[in-house]
Amino acid sequence: METDAAAVRIVEVGPRDGLQNEKQALPVATRVEFVQKLVAAGLKSIEVGSFVSPKWVPQMSGSDEVLRRLPVAAGVRYTALVPNLKGFEAALASGCKEIAVFAAASESFSRRNINCSVSESIVRFRPVAELAKAHGIALRGYVSCVMGCPYEGDIAPSAVASVAAQLHALGCHEISLGDTIGAGSPRQTRELIRACAAELPLAVLAGHFHDTYGMAVANVDAALNAGVTVFDASVSGLGGCPYSPGATGNVATEELVYLFERLGISTGIDLDKLIDAGRFIDAQLGRSSASKVAVARSSAAAC
Template identity: 55%
Template sequence: MVDFVEIFEVGPRDGLQNEKRMIPAAEKIKLIDTLSQAGFRRIEVASFVSPKWVPQMADSGEVLAGITRAPGISYAALTPNMKGYERARDARADEVAIFGAASEGFSRANINASIDESLERFAPVAEQAKRDGVPVRGYISCVTDCPYDGATPPAKVAEVAAKLWAMGCYEISLGDTIGQGSPETITAMLEAVLNEVPAQKLAGHYHDTAGRALANIEASVALGVRVFDAAVGGLGGCPYAPGAAGNVATEAVNKRLTDLGYHTGLNAGVLDKAAQMARDMREGSDV
């Protein structure tokens, strides 16, 4: 049986959040509906953060209300606090994500809180989601390098991962937020995290700033990781991470995994169509 590797599509949220042109909800909905035909199990489509800080995501409720939900797909939303969680739940997000960091500098720049304070803020979200039967995914930013603090100690990533795991996150996505990780630093980080969280509960989220995302994915697969976040068309970049060029392109990850002999369950033709839509959105063309 061919080994399955899942690609978690994050383009409609993590990809579009940093676009300078305000993308109309109708365009986002059209992109998501196209992605829903590609064979994904999970697509991140919304972010219920303050519109003041991420104005591109202000229409997340409208987007979740407007998409055509395909059977078997979990439509995910990012939620920074209880208010965001309640909005996501009311908008019928199938699952939510909470997001911390492994570096103090990035944590303060991103959510104006220390790492410990951010985890305290997420605890009631995780507890309420459990009561509501809503799955919670955890993100950790800057798992190898931070734009403010420099190299991130692998032990710190493992510490934060263990706390998110204990909080009830069903999966923890490890983010190379500024795309400076290498197969060597990714391997060292994963070896530390694997002492706390099993490989089947981890995902890689590797930005391609330095052109090493695909190599980092290969290094992670070698250690048993079987889920990777990617954004169609290579959309994205973090507004709080200077120099973060963007996510690795879904279509490139799909091709590399397929070339390596893994099964992703994705339709390459639909991915190419969605990638062109993503490029048109970025350029301001009609989608």
Template identity: 60%
Template sequence: MTMQVRIFEVGPRDGLQNEPRHLSVDTRLALIGKLAATGLRHIEGGAFVSPRWVPQMADSEALFQRLPEDDGVNYSALVPNGQGLDAALRAGCREVAVFAAASEAFSRNNINCSIDESFERFTPVLQAAKAAGVRVRGYVSCVLGCPFSGAVAPDAVAAVARRLHALGCYEISLGDTIGAGRPDETARLIEHCARELPVEALAGHFHDTWGMAIANVHAALSQGVRTFDSSVAGLGGCPYSPGASGNVATEDVLYLLHGMGFETGVDLDAVARVGTWISAELGIANRSRAGRALAARSAEHR
């Protein structure tokens, strides 16, 4: 397996949409620009969703219209439906993402429909995106547990991932939505999914609610996964576990990967500085352990 690992930065979307403070488009653009300057080449910049439901993602169309077009960075956006895709296309998005759940209970509680019905909703979105020459990434939520129904069978996750891949999603991001998964479960999950689609088409998206995110990244690495979603400074809470941490921090993932000899093309120290800055902008503590350690080391040498 290659020693190259791709980091998919989700802080500007999945991170910010779960933070209580709402940032201006200018500040969100500044965050994306600072992240791009660290060497990150895949950044989820926003979501084309109703601002009534996700006010943190308001004005995503204006944001994407102002992003650079030729800086070598792939900027993606989450779209829940055809209306969202239309807005993304108007804004010049070249990649979008759709999401499905591996849990029937979560699907019904989150988007008020069954898993099959969710596929009926976004299948036309994939078809329209393909016709427009826009790549589509797929998210699967609740791959290691559901807040409503508990354990989720790996075969159920693999089935949803296979359907997304068959519809044309070039990559499937497996999300531990509640952050309850352990490394043994992660390894077993990847093994099941890799029977249904190429492991090269899988990405890991781990939350740190129970402190297992980095261990789960390591377990997925051992199974051949080479793409991981992460969020600068660990931005993003877990709405199903009040007060718990959310996305695994980009800094922590980079510290692990670089220490193991993997190449990412990303400057860890630069990302840590961005994490310190955006945490201050949001008025929150930096949730990245590696980020805090680097900041403390930097302060000692001043």
């Protein structure tokens, strides 16, 4: 299948999904500078925070201030995760223009992660979705554990499709399918996309792949060839998942930019500036890059 290059979009989730799973909590000013470096690299969709209790996720404390400090940039949209009505109110007050809600395809994961069943989570999101529509705020949906659960094992594609369809019915304009434990394969990816596309428009699906087993780039390629054109990624491979023991971070954004460039698909992202953004945040966290592309580029430059 040939993919329309103009349609491929990368959603940068490092400032939220990445940082919230790093042990160190960074100051608001550092997080704002990080996002600005990502914008300078050419990223247009960036998840910058989460309106959850700082008691449970201290790394996301001050997300309202992050949003207030970020300058308006042409064509750039900042997104924040919102778990409930209280979170929505905080997001609204901060001027957030796009929010995301988080469901799971696994009952066990849903109960351990957000303390309710899958069906209860959908009911919980309904008033949030209604208010978002009333205030003209875009709504994005996440489905976690789409190709495996740390507590239940394999997850049926039909179960994922059902949750995705319910989120779409709530008003989510985009549904991100998350391989939370990074155990999926290209074959599973194709089956997953096929099942979801039978229940809702293919154009609203996005891929969110973790790289625990080194399959993330292969799964992105499989999803791309199945017609998906939106992919979540985290610069320098930041993050992981506290509810998934041993799971590594999202696929590194550098890897996706490199992949798409090699496929002749322009992303509008400057790879060198992206690598610089990764170096910046790695230095703040005292960590090494998990991006093979960033490491290879740095090694080549040093030769």
